[in-house]
Amino acid sequence: MAKKVVATLKSSDSKQFTKVINMTKNAKGAYSFEERIVAKDAAKDFLK
Numbered sequence: 001m002a003k004k005v006v007a008t009l010k011s012s013d014s015k016q017f018t019k020v021i022n023m024t025k026n027a028k029g030a031y032s033f034e035e036r037i038v039a040k041d042a043a044k045d046f047l048k
Helices: 002-009 040-047
Strands: 017-025 031-039
Touching: 017 040, 031 040
Parallel strands: none
Antiparallel strands: 017 031
């Protein structure tokens, strides 16, 4: 899956997109990861 995402992000049309990974901690203390491909403008909003 990672190879497909990297190939998609390297195309000339998708220069305005980035892959963002957010780490959150639940009540038990375990971490979960959420990853998305978002526009560069919306990346900071996703991490909040």
